[in-house]
Amino acid sequence: TPGIRPLIAGNWKMNGTIREAIALAESIGANAPRGEADPDLVVFPPFPHLHAVGSTLMGHGVAMGAQDCHAEPKGAHTGDVSAPMLRDIGCAYVLVGHSERRLNHHESDADVRDKAAAAIMAGVVPVICVGETMAQKAAGQSESVIQRQLQNSMPDRFSTARGVVAYEPDWAIGTGRTPSEEDITTIHALLRRLAPAGTRLLYGGSVKAGNAPVILALPNVDGVLVGGASLAAAEFLAIAAAA
Ligand code: PEP
Numbered sequence: 142t143p144g145i146r147p148l149i150a151g152n153w154k155m156n157g158t159i160r161e162a163i164a165l166a167e168s169i170g171a172n173a174p175r176g177e178a179d180p181d182l183v184v185f186p187p188f189p190h191l192h193a194v195g196s197t198l199m200g201h202g203v204a205m206g207a208q209d210c211h212a213e214p215k216g217a218h219t220g221d222v223s224a225p226m227l228r229d230i231g232c233a234y235v236l237v238g239h240s241e242r243r244l245n246h247h248e249s250d251a252d253v254r255d256k257a258a259a260a261i262m263a264g265v266v267p268v269i270c271v272g273e274t275m276a277q278k279a280a281g282q283s284e285s286v287i288q289r290q291l292q293n294s295m296p297d298r299f300s301t302a303r304g305v306v307a308y309e310p311d312w313a314i315g316t317g318r319t320p321s322e323e324d325i326t327t328i329h330a331l332l333r334r335l336a337p338a339g340t341r342l343l344y345g346g347s348v349k350a351g352n353a354p355v356i357l358a359l360p361n362v363d364g365v366l367v368g369g370a371s372l373a374a375a376e377f378l379a380i381a382a383a384a
Contacts, residue, residue, distance in 0.1 A: 142333075147180035147357065147384040148305060148341050148364035150268065151371025152208065152236065155187055162190040163197050168374035170201030173381070180364060180384035183234050184371065188222055195231035206234030206268070209242055212255035214263070224256075224263035235260045238294055239270045240311035250293030257304070258296035268305040268366070269294050270345070271332075275312035283310075283324070284331055291335050300337030307366045308332060313346025315369060320346070322359060329361035350379035357384050 157165070166184065173182050183204040186194045195205050211221040227235055237260065238253035248256075257267035271290040273283040291306065308328050313319050320328070325344055332342050344356055345366030356362060364384065371377045 142361055142363050145339065145341055145363045148343060149180045149182050149381040149384055150343060150364065150366045151184040151377050152366060152368045153184065153186050153372060154368060156372060159190050159193050162186050163193050165372065165374055166194045166197040169377060170198050170203050172374065172378050173201060173203050175202050180381055182381055185236055191230045191232065204233040205231055206236065207232050208236050208239065210235045210237065210256055210260055212259045214259065224259040224265050228263045228265050232265055234266045234268055236268045236270060240272055240309055240314060244311065250290055253294040254296050257294065257299065261296060261298050261302040266303060266305060268307055270307045270309050272309040272311055278310065283328065287328060287331060288335060291332065303339065305341045305343060306332055306336050307343040307345050309345035309366060317347050319352060322355065325356065325362065326359050329359065333361045348380060350376050353380040353383040
Protein backbone atom coordinates (compact mmCIF):
# COMPACT_ATOMS: atom_id res chain seq x y z
CA THR A 142 0.00 0.00 0.00
CA PRO A 143 1.46 3.39 -0.95
CA GLY A 144 3.01 5.12 2.04
CA ILE A 145 3.08 1.98 4.19
CA ARG A 146 6.38 0.21 4.79
CA PRO A 147 5.92 -3.57 4.70
CA LEU A 148 6.30 -5.57 7.92
CA ILE A 149 7.65 -9.12 7.94
CA ALA A 150 6.87 -10.81 11.24
CA GLY A 151 8.15 -14.13 12.58
CA ASN A 152 6.05 -15.90 15.23
CA TRP A 153 8.35 -18.44 16.86
CA LYS A 154 5.52 -19.82 19.01
CA MET A 155 6.60 -22.32 21.72
CA ASN A 156 9.82 -23.47 20.11
CA GLY A 157 13.51 -23.70 20.83
CA THR A 158 16.04 -23.34 23.60
CA ILE A 159 17.60 -20.02 24.56
CA ARG A 160 20.74 -21.09 22.70
CA GLU A 161 18.72 -21.80 19.55
CA ALA A 162 16.84 -18.52 19.88
CA ILE A 163 20.10 -16.59 20.12
CA ALA A 164 21.52 -18.40 17.08
CA LEU A 165 18.37 -17.66 15.06
CA ALA A 166 18.37 -14.01 16.14
CA GLU A 167 22.07 -13.72 15.31
CA SER A 168 21.66 -14.91 11.76
CA ILE A 169 18.53 -12.84 11.16
CA GLY A 170 20.17 -9.76 12.68
CA ALA A 171 23.41 -10.17 10.75
CA ASN A 172 21.67 -10.60 7.39
CA ALA A 173 18.59 -8.39 7.74
CA PRO A 174 18.00 -6.03 4.80
CA ARG A 175 18.42 -2.45 5.97
CA GLY A 176 17.86 -0.27 2.92
CA GLU A 177 15.41 2.60 2.63
CA ALA A 178 13.02 0.50 0.57
CA ASP A 179 13.36 -2.65 2.68
CA PRO A 180 10.61 -3.96 4.95
CA ASP A 181 10.58 -3.75 8.73
CA LEU A 182 11.36 -7.04 10.45
CA VAL A 183 10.07 -8.25 13.81
CA VAL A 184 10.44 -11.56 15.61
CA PHE A 185 8.19 -12.92 18.38
CA PRO A 186 10.17 -15.28 20.63
CA PRO A 187 8.68 -17.14 23.62
CA PHE A 188 8.68 -15.10 26.86
CA PRO A 189 11.70 -16.83 28.46
CA HIS A 190 13.85 -15.96 25.42
CA LEU A 191 12.96 -12.28 25.12
CA HIS A 192 15.87 -11.00 27.16
CA ALA A 193 18.51 -12.97 25.27
CA VAL A 194 16.99 -12.25 21.87
CA GLY A 195 16.64 -8.55 22.67
CA SER A 196 20.33 -8.35 23.57
CA THR A 197 21.30 -10.27 20.45
CA LEU A 198 19.28 -8.06 18.13
CA MET A 199 20.50 -4.81 19.66
CA GLY A 200 21.68 -2.47 16.93
CA HIS A 201 20.66 -4.77 14.07
CA GLY A 202 17.47 -2.97 13.10
CA VAL A 203 15.24 -5.99 13.77
CA ALA A 204 12.41 -5.40 16.23
CA MET A 205 11.16 -7.80 18.87
CA GLY A 206 7.68 -8.61 20.08
CA ALA A 207 5.89 -10.96 22.47
CA GLN A 208 3.18 -13.48 21.67
CA ASP A 209 0.59 -12.31 24.21
CA CYS A 210 0.05 -9.92 27.12
CA HIS A 211 -2.37 -9.46 29.99
CA ALA A 212 -4.93 -6.65 29.97
CA GLU A 213 -3.90 -5.37 33.41
CA PRO A 214 -0.59 -3.56 34.00
CA LYS A 215 0.18 -5.53 37.18
CA GLY A 216 -1.32 -7.56 39.97
CA ALA A 217 -2.45 -10.98 41.06
CA HIS A 218 -2.37 -12.82 37.72
CA THR A 219 -0.18 -15.87 38.22
CA GLY A 220 1.57 -16.94 35.05
CA ASP A 221 0.63 -13.85 33.04
CA VAL A 222 2.87 -11.11 31.65
CA SER A 223 1.89 -7.44 31.43
CA ALA A 224 2.40 -5.01 28.57
CA PRO A 225 4.62 -2.68 30.67
CA MET A 226 6.87 -5.68 31.40
CA LEU A 227 7.11 -6.32 27.67
CA ARG A 228 8.01 -2.68 27.01
CA ASP A 229 10.59 -2.88 29.79
CA ILE A 230 12.31 -5.91 28.23
CA GLY A 231 12.43 -4.24 24.82
CA CYS A 232 9.33 -5.37 22.97
CA ALA A 233 8.06 -2.96 20.33
CA TYR A 234 5.13 -5.21 19.36
CA VAL A 235 2.82 -7.80 20.87
CA LEU A 236 0.54 -10.32 19.18
CA VAL A 237 -3.00 -10.24 20.55
CA GLY A 238 -5.79 -12.61 19.64
CA HIS A 239 -3.74 -15.15 17.72
CA SER A 240 -6.09 -17.97 16.77
CA GLU A 241 -4.18 -20.36 19.02
CA ARG A 242 -5.06 -18.03 21.93
CA ARG A 243 -8.65 -17.44 20.78
CA LEU A 244 -9.25 -21.17 20.32
CA ASN A 245 -7.07 -22.82 22.98
CA HIS A 246 -7.46 -20.15 25.66
CA HIS A 247 -11.00 -19.08 24.82
CA GLU A 248 -10.05 -15.44 24.34
CA SER A 249 -13.02 -13.33 23.28
CA ASP A 250 -12.97 -10.23 21.10
CA ALA A 251 -13.40 -8.18 24.30
CA ASP A 252 -10.35 -9.88 25.85
CA VAL A 253 -8.33 -9.12 22.72
CA ARG A 254 -9.48 -5.48 22.72
CA ASP A 255 -8.49 -5.06 26.37
CA LYS A 256 -5.07 -6.58 25.71
CA ALA A 257 -4.55 -4.31 22.70
CA ALA A 258 -5.56 -1.30 24.79
CA ALA A 259 -3.08 -2.32 27.51
CA ALA A 260 -0.35 -2.65 24.89
CA ILE A 261 -1.03 0.83 23.50
CA MET A 262 -1.07 2.27 27.02
CA ALA A 263 2.38 0.72 27.61
CA GLY A 264 3.82 1.98 24.31
CA VAL A 265 3.78 -1.43 22.63
CA VAL A 266 2.22 -1.78 19.17
CA PRO A 267 -0.53 -4.43 19.15
CA VAL A 268 -0.79 -6.86 16.24
CA ILE A 269 -4.46 -7.84 16.32
CA CYS A 270 -5.04 -11.23 14.72
CA VAL A 271 -8.36 -12.17 13.14
CA GLY A 272 -9.47 -15.07 10.98
CA GLU A 273 -12.30 -17.47 10.31
CA THR A 274 -12.50 -21.23 10.91
CA MET A 275 -12.97 -23.68 8.04
CA ALA A 276 -16.58 -24.27 9.14
CA GLN A 277 -17.27 -20.52 8.99
CA LYS A 278 -15.60 -20.28 5.58
CA ALA A 279 -17.61 -23.23 4.29
CA ALA A 280 -20.78 -21.52 5.52
CA GLY A 281 -19.89 -18.36 3.58
CA GLN A 282 -19.36 -16.39 6.79
CA SER A 283 -15.71 -15.34 6.40
CA GLU A 284 -16.42 -11.66 5.87
CA SER A 285 -19.08 -11.32 8.56
CA VAL A 286 -16.93 -13.19 11.10
CA ILE A 287 -13.86 -11.10 10.38
CA GLN A 288 -15.80 -7.83 10.41
CA ARG A 289 -17.24 -8.71 13.81
CA GLN A 290 -13.88 -9.85 15.19
CA LEU A 291 -12.02 -6.78 14.05
CA GLN A 292 -14.63 -4.22 15.07
CA ASN A 293 -14.88 -5.77 18.53
CA SER A 294 -11.12 -6.29 18.95
CA MET A 295 -9.89 -2.78 18.12
CA PRO A 296 -9.51 -0.53 21.18
CA ASP A 297 -10.32 3.19 21.10
CA ARG A 298 -6.80 4.44 20.56
CA PHE A 299 -5.88 1.92 17.87
CA SER A 300 -5.85 4.64 15.20
CA THR A 301 -3.16 6.66 16.94
CA ALA A 302 -0.99 3.65 17.81
CA ARG A 303 0.15 2.72 14.29
CA GLY A 304 -1.44 -0.64 14.98
CA VAL A 305 -1.17 -3.77 12.88
CA VAL A 306 -3.89 -6.24 11.85
CA ALA A 307 -3.09 -9.79 10.76
CA TYR A 308 -5.53 -11.92 8.77
CA GLU A 309 -4.86 -15.52 9.71
CA PRO A 310 -7.53 -18.08 8.83
CA ASP A 311 -6.98 -20.77 11.46
CA TRP A 312 -7.28 -23.56 8.88
CA ALA A 313 -4.28 -22.10 7.01
CA ILE A 314 -2.01 -22.03 10.05
CA GLY A 315 0.61 -24.74 9.98
CA THR A 316 -1.32 -26.73 7.39
CA GLY A 317 0.41 -25.82 4.14
CA ARG A 318 -2.94 -24.57 2.85
CA THR A 319 -3.58 -20.94 1.97
CA PRO A 320 -6.69 -19.06 0.84
CA SER A 321 -6.95 -18.24 -2.85
CA GLU A 322 -5.47 -14.96 -4.03
CA GLU A 323 -9.03 -13.78 -4.57
CA ASP A 324 -10.02 -14.62 -0.99
CA ILE A 325 -7.01 -12.85 0.50
CA THR A 326 -7.74 -9.82 -1.69
CA THR A 327 -11.39 -9.74 -0.61
CA ILE A 328 -10.61 -10.01 3.09
CA HIS A 329 -7.82 -7.44 2.95
CA ALA A 330 -10.10 -4.98 1.15
CA LEU A 331 -12.56 -5.47 4.01
CA LEU A 332 -9.82 -4.93 6.61
CA ARG A 333 -8.74 -1.77 4.79
CA ARG A 334 -12.28 -0.40 5.03
CA LEU A 335 -12.60 -1.27 8.72
CA ALA A 336 -9.16 -0.38 10.09
CA PRO A 337 -7.89 3.17 10.61
CA ALA A 338 -5.92 4.71 7.73
CA GLY A 339 -2.28 3.67 7.76
CA THR A 340 -2.86 0.36 9.55
CA ARG A 341 -0.46 -2.31 8.34
CA LEU A 342 -2.41 -5.34 7.15
CA LEU A 343 -0.55 -8.66 7.30
CA TYR A 344 -1.54 -12.02 5.87
CA GLY A 345 -0.57 -15.12 7.88
CA GLY A 346 -1.00 -18.85 7.42
CA SER A 347 1.48 -21.21 5.70
CA VAL A 348 3.58 -18.41 4.21
CA LYS A 349 6.88 -19.74 2.82
CA ALA A 350 9.60 -18.33 0.61
CA GLY A 351 7.85 -20.00 -2.32
CA ASN A 352 4.43 -18.33 -2.00
CA ALA A 353 5.54 -15.05 -0.37
CA PRO A 354 6.14 -13.11 -3.63
CA VAL A 355 2.59 -13.75 -4.87
CA ILE A 356 0.96 -13.02 -1.50
CA LEU A 357 3.00 -9.87 -0.87
CA ALA A 358 2.04 -8.52 -4.29
CA LEU A 359 -1.69 -8.63 -3.54
CA PRO A 360 -3.46 -5.30 -2.94
CA ASN A 361 -3.68 -4.20 0.72
CA VAL A 362 -1.21 -6.86 1.85
CA ASP A 363 1.42 -4.85 3.75
CA GLY A 364 3.40 -7.78 5.02
CA VAL A 365 3.15 -11.31 6.36
CA LEU A 366 3.04 -13.04 9.71
CA VAL A 367 5.10 -16.21 9.44
CA GLY A 368 5.02 -19.16 11.83
CA GLY A 369 6.87 -22.34 10.91
CA ALA A 370 8.98 -20.78 8.15
CA SER A 371 10.29 -18.10 10.54
CA LEU A 372 12.28 -20.69 12.51
CA ALA A 373 14.93 -20.89 9.77
CA ALA A 374 16.82 -17.63 9.22
CA ALA A 375 17.43 -18.20 5.50
CA GLU A 376 13.77 -18.93 4.81
CA PHE A 377 12.58 -15.95 6.87
CA LEU A 378 15.04 -13.63 5.12
CA ALA A 379 13.97 -14.98 1.73
CA ILE A 380 10.39 -14.07 2.61
CA ALA A 381 11.56 -10.60 3.63
CA ALA A 382 13.40 -10.26 0.34
CA ALA A 383 10.09 -10.80 -1.48
CA ALA A 384 8.54 -7.71 0.15
C1 PEP B 1 1.01 -18.22 12.68
O1 PEP B 1 0.60 -19.02 13.51
O2 PEP B 1 1.10 -17.01 12.98
C2 PEP B 1 1.36 -18.73 11.36
C3 PEP B 1 1.22 -17.95 10.35
O3 PEP B 1 1.82 -20.04 11.28
P1 PEP B 1 2.36 -20.82 9.96
O4 PEP B 1 3.16 -19.85 9.15
O5 PEP B 1 3.20 -21.93 10.52
O6 PEP B 1 1.16 -21.30 9.22
